[in-house]
Amino acid sequence: MADEFHDDPIEEKQSAAGGDVEMGDGAGEGTIEDGNPDATQLPFAEGGDGPEVEQRIQFVDYLQSPIVTLIVGDGGASTVLTAHQALLTQSPYFADACAAFSDDGSPRQIELAADNIDAVGCFLEFLYTGDYFPRKLPGQRVLESDPSLPDIDETGDQLLKHARVYTMAEKFGMGKLKGLATSKIHCVNSTAKGEIAYARYVYAYTGKEDNSIRAPVANFWATRSHTLRAEAEEEFRGLCLEYPQFGYDVLTRVLDEKLKRDGQTKLHPGAGSGRKRPRHNV
Structure with a gap:
């Protein structure tokens, strides 16, 4: 009978597929091979191979980290600020700087000689609160009021x-802060002279490939240059001479828009229009 049992093809198929195991002699060996020496032990009991649960970092954990001194500005105009290291190291720039610190009690100090104190303050405010003043009003393209x-x-x-x-967020590798600053730029109501000062800074301190901030500047002037230039013609001319790339970017967009309009005119000519472009023999 034993031979007939093991020769049963149905039973062999069940064994090969990991089916029921006979609970006779040697049944414990099967469970040991499966990695569960105790048949009563749950698969994810303590000490098993269950999934690791990621520990949430509480805000107080950041506040318990070492204090880092930031010296902002150069020479006698420098300002001393402090921040918690665990918050600073969210930035790759500061993570590299803090990696050089030792635990022998020596000062943890980082110099930011070329950076603007107000911008550094906004950066630290963002680290601690997730935003910086003035904040955007919820669901609106408006910033909260600043009486000053x-x-x-x-x-x-x-x-x-x-x-x-x-630009500071770019330097410190903080992509979310870059996006936040960009969104606030679009909420500011400015004049032509204010826009020129902003465009000059953008073309002076951002790379040619940084279209996320340069493209809106060029588009703005390309669509409004006919009115804005009248308000600040000398400043506009000076900006174009100082940063030819600015003038080129604006001109390119003006010409692209003209070609677009010309193409639409050819597809949908105005009714009764008898005006024609002069022909030139080649």
């Missing part, structure tokens, strides 16, 4: 505030 600032940015100072935060 005029409603219209005539000098470009408000635009430059966020532009400096943008």
